[in-house]
Structure formats: C-alpha cells, structure tokens
Amino acid sequence: MELDEVVCFSRFSRVAICGGTHGNELSGVYLVREMQKAERKAKERGNDMEVITVLSNPRAVQRGLRYIDTDLNRCFTHAMLSGSNTNDAPYEIIRSRELNALLGPKGSRDAVDLVCDLHNTTANMGLCLISYSDSDWLCLHVFRHLQRQMPDVPTRFIHFNATNKESYSLDSVGKHGFALEAGPQPHGVMRSNIYTTMKMGVEHVLDWVCLFNSGFVFEGGSVDVYTVVRNIDYPRDRDTHNITAAVHPQLQDRDFCLLYPEDPLFLTLSGETLRYKGKEPLYPFFINECAYYEKGIAVSLARKRRVAIPAIRVQTEQEQQAKKDECTSEEEEE
Numbered sequence: 001m002e003l004d005e006v007v008c009f010s011r012f013s014r015v016a017i018c019g020g021t022h023g024n025e026l027s028g029v030y031l032v033r034e035m036q037k038a039e040r041k042a043k044e045r046g047n048d049m050e051v052i053t054v055l056s057n058p059r060a061v062q063r064g065l066r067y068i069d070t071d072l073n074r075c076f077t078h079a080m081l082s083g084s085n086t087n088d089a090p091y092e093i094i095r096s097r098e099l100n101a102l103l104g105p106k107g108s109r110d111a112v113d114l115v116c117d118l119h120n121t122t123a124n125m126g127l128c129l130i131s132y133s134d135s136d137w138l139c140l141h142v143f144r145h146l147q148r149q150m151p152d153v154p155t156r157f158i159h160f161n162a163t164n165k166e167s168y169s170l171d172s173v174g175k176h177g178f179a180l181e182a183g184p185q186p187h188g189v190m191r192s193n194i195y196t197t198m199k200m201g202v203e204h205v206l207d208w209v210c211l212f213n214s215g216f217v218f219e220g221g222s223v224d225v226y227t228v229v230r231n232i233d234y235p236r237d238r239d240t241h242n243i244t245a246a247v248h249p250q251l252q253d254r255d256f257c258l259l260y261p262e263d264p265l266f267l268t269l270s271g272e273t274l275r276y277k278g279k280e281p282l283y284p285f286f287i288n289e290c291a292y293y294e295k296g297i298a299v300s301l302a303r304k305r306r307v308a309i310p311a312i313r314v315q316t317e318q319e320q321q322a323k324k325d326e327c328t329s330e331e332e333e334e
C-alpha cells in the first residue's frame with residue numbers, strides 16, 4: 001500500500017440496518033421500528049441509495065427472548081445457509097435463509113453493499129464496531145468517522161479473526177458489514193442514553209455512506225483495532241457445570257482497561273480472589289455479558305494494534321463502466 005495512493009471502491013446502492021437479531025436487545029429493535037416509521041425520510045437521503053431496515057428475528061422480539069430455538073447470529077455460514085428447509089428445522093435456520101435471500105446471497109454480486117447489525121451488550125463497552133476483517137478499509141473509515149463525530153462516546157473497533165473459522169453472523173451476508181454493539185444495557189430493558197448513542201451512530205454511518213457516494217476523498221491515516229486473542233470462562237463445578245465464581249469487582253465494568261498478569265479476575269462464591277494467569281497484558285471486553293454464560297465466556301481478551309488505512313474514494317461512473325466492461329470481456333474469454 002503506497003501512502004499517497006487513493007483506493008477506489010464501487011458506490012453503495014443498498015445499505016441494510018438490522019435490529020432484533022437478538023430479540024431482547026431493545027435499542028436496535030426500537031431504532032429499526034422508528035426508522036420504518038420514518039422510511040420516507042430515509043428515502044429522501046438522496047443519491048439513490050436505498051436503506052433497507054430489517055427486524056431480523058420477529059418471533060424472538062415478540063417474546064422478548066434472545067432467540068426461539070437457536071442463536072440466529074450463528075446461522076450465517078455457507079453450510080447452514082445452503083441446506084434444505086425441513087419441517088423440523090429450527091426457526092432461526094429458516095429465518096437465516098430468508099434473510100440471506102433478502103440481503104444476500106452471501107458472497108454474491110447481488111448482496112447489499114453494507115449490513116449494519118444492531119446489538120446491545122450488558123457489558124460496559126460504549127459503542128463498538130465488530131468485524132471479521134482488519135483490512136476492510138470502508139469499515140475502518142466508517143469507524144474513524146464515528147470516532148470523530150461522536151468524541152464523547154468511547155468508540156472502538158473489535159476484530160474477530162475468522163481465517164480458521166467461517167464468518168457466521170448476519171453482517172457477513174453483505175459485501176461489507178459489521179455489528180454495531182452498544183452498552184451497557186440489560187437485555188429486555190431500554191436505556192435512553194444507550195438508545196441515543198446507537199441512533200447517533202447509525203445516523204453517522206448513513207451520513208458517511210452519502211458522503212462517500214458523493215465523491216468525497218477520505219484521507220488516509222491510522223486507527224486502533226482490538227483483535228480478539230481468546231476467551232476465559234467462569235470457573236465451574238466439574239459435575240453440575242454451575243459457576244463457582246463471579247467476575248471480580250475490580251474487573252467488573254472495566255472493559256478495555258488493560259488487564260495485567262496477576263490482576264484480580266474472579267471472586268469465588270466463598271470469597272477467594274482468583275487472578276489472571278496470562279503471560280501478557282491484554283484488553284478485556286464483554287466482561288460478564290449476560291448472553292455469554294451459556295457460551296462459556298466470562299470475558300474476552302484482545303490485543304490492540306494500530307492499523308494504517310489508505311485514502312479512499314468512490315469510483316467515478318467512467319471507472320465503474322470500465323471495470324464492468326473488463327469483467328464482461330473476462331467472462332467471454334472463459
């Protein structure tokens with residue numbers, strides 16, 4: 001990557017804002033409903049960009065649950081999307097295929113340009129963009145835009161390295177995508193400050209896309225990225241699998257505050273402090289997330305590093321046409 005090089009991308013014609021992928025994460029549920037009421041306004045955003053708003057798991061939303069049969073946000077691998085629907089298939093498997101038809105198909109030319117999937121966490125994480133890539137320049141530029149536009153909100157970029165494991169979440173259906181996670185908010189509860197943060201975040205995402213489509217050149221620079229290293233589960237009883245300790249009060253709510261070896265990690269139910277035995281200091285997040293008790297995660301740990309991002313801009317119409325012609329002639333040669 002040359003520093004003075006401007007990297008070009010196709011314009012965004014369709015952007016999806018999804019809420020209620022987890023039915024009890026209410027900021028996204030209510031924000032999507034608000035956006036659907038104001039749909040006309042969204043269409044007026046101009047330069048013929050279509051904003052698609054989706055309530056991802058309507059049955060779970062109706063019942064105020066994370067999911068009905070299985071976690072919808074783990075159902076978007078190619079293998080799960082390509083199986084055939086049987087009568088006894090879990091609801092979320094069927095729903096993931098409907099969403100893939102609406103917003104994808106995943107990995108195809110027809111997929112929407114961007115999926116922004118809204119989530120809440122009970123952890124004290126502020127606003128986070130969560131992505132499978134640390135080199136999707138568009139997503140990293142969106143992130144930097146949010147950081148600049150919302151200086152009072154701690155905003156971070158979390159990178160799940162999915163090289164060994166295929167991407168499984170709804171945002172992976174788009175050509176570009178990320179989860180927008182806001183917290184702390186208990187599941188099944190609305191907190192106005194968290195809702196407002198998420199709403200502002202979504203507005204800035206859409207503003208950025210409009211600015212990008214208009215031909216604005218975004219300068220290069222650098223951003224901090226948190227790459228997940230590993231998860232730690234609660235200490236558990238070997239037979240019952242019940243937890244035997246809770247997150248230590250000195251760690252609770254301290255998401256993204258560096259955790260050093262020998263720092264307190266858990267407090268056992270009998271009052272003993274258990275310490276972090278890792279070899280290197282790492283950044284904890286998703287500390288004591290309610291939904292992760294069933295997944296065996298008490299805290300996730302990440303390494304922070306600075307990533308250089310190039311200047312970017314949208315392709316001009318001529319460039320886009322030239323690329324199309326190139327593709328067509330390649331296809332003809334095959």
Ligand SMILES: [Zn+2]
Pocket residue numbers: 021022025118119120
């Ligand atoms: Zn969620």
